[in-house]
Amino acid sequence: MKVVEIKVIFDSDNIEKTQKEIGDIFYSFGATGLKMDEPLKEKNPLNFYKDEKQFLMVDYAISAYFPLNPYSERRNKIIAEKFEEVFGEREDMIYSIDFYEYEEEDYQNNWKKYLYPEKVSAKFVVKPTWREYEPEEGELLIELDPGRAFGTGSHPTTSLCLKIMEENIKEGDSVIDVGTGSGILMVAAQRLGASEVYGTDIDELAVESAKENLALNKIEDAKVYLGDLISVVKDKKFDVVVANILADVLLLLLKDISRVVKKDGLVVFSGIIEDKLPLLEKEVRGLGLEILEVKADKEWRAMLIRA
Structure with missing residues (x-):
């Protein structure tokens, strides 16, 4: 290929x-x-x-x-x-x-010669498949195919998302990753104990990549779908909805995302450039959602929201 x-x-x-x-x-x-x-x-x-x-x-x-x-x-x-x-x-x-x-x-x-295992949050270590790495106590390992998706964990938008997820996802939660891309956040949700893990993406290539990376991490029961959020999940609701997408796309998806999160459930937004944060905060509050936390890394922001 x-x-x-x-x-x-x-x-x-x-x-x-x-x-x-x-x-x-x-x-x-x-x-x-x-x-x-x-x-x-x-x-x-x-x-x-x-x-x-x-x-x-x-x-x-x-x-x-x-x-x-x-x-x-x-x-x-x-x-x-x-x-x-x-x-x-x-x-x-x-x-x-x-x-x-x-x-x-x-x-x-x-x-290959440039890529090594990288600790991208308090718990998560992302490694290319050909490198050896023995996780230390408390660390969670994610393997990614280097030809398609390795490197995502080091970008601030992804590492911010992982930091919020590891602090808030509980054993047995149902989680959906909207715009899953490489599937790294689906793998992370499973590693954190989620009992149901879904992913959606409108890009056929992303769905293929996510499935490959789920297989690499020996995750068999997660579900990845090609299509927009609402047509894919229909009437299902989740404990946690994660979306690491650019702010303009989050604004377009906000109402749909609010419909698929359970009452008192959590929404994790990342991919927000600093200048877009006030507008997104306004729209989130306008839907009656509560902003619990905003994390920052350089010019990027991630948001934890309660429905």
Whole structure:
């Protein structure tokens, strides 16, 4: 199987802000990890022998990786159009976008040397399948396929979500992950003792990825569905509803999510950029829901809500 690398090379008046904007676009299309390239700030000649490619690098770049399938050409076109929509008329940055195809084995081997088990919250350790790791007392292990989803746990939106989940999910809870992506939050819910675990996603590729990662973690009874939230679960209600999606999407799904959480149940929102937090808080309270906690990591926010 092949994968597609979508690489954006850019220069900007505000590198950090532009990196975040590019990353947000990739995440909105279901990317579960990014590769960032930056030129060395101090080009000591000795570094040439350590990493010739990085020494010669003069541009900033961000890459996202997606499986190659019959929808790839259309997806690439839509992503390119989104970058043109956001950055085409901007005077504070310039960019180019390139597409590359790799055999999945080559892609995975290229990343293997950089990826190690990573503790992403108080309890959870995420590890690539080829690394050995013996969990310490109290740690919960999640294995992810590196070619499709590894790296998600380290992003602030996911780690914030995991931190709230591990503090609030109880043994026997029913949990649904809306927009499940890689399935990492479904695995986490099962590890925390949830008796029923559901996941939904409107992206066929995400559903496939989630099923693979559930199998990797030997989880057989979780249910992953392709489709929107309401049509999938119908009249079922859950103790905990989790959604790690961008704030604009959370606003669209808010009413549907409020219908599938039990009375006094919990909702965990993540993927909220700081600027969007006040609007989302207003809409949440407008539905009669109670905000119990807001966690922060850099510019990202996650919210714990009670129905």
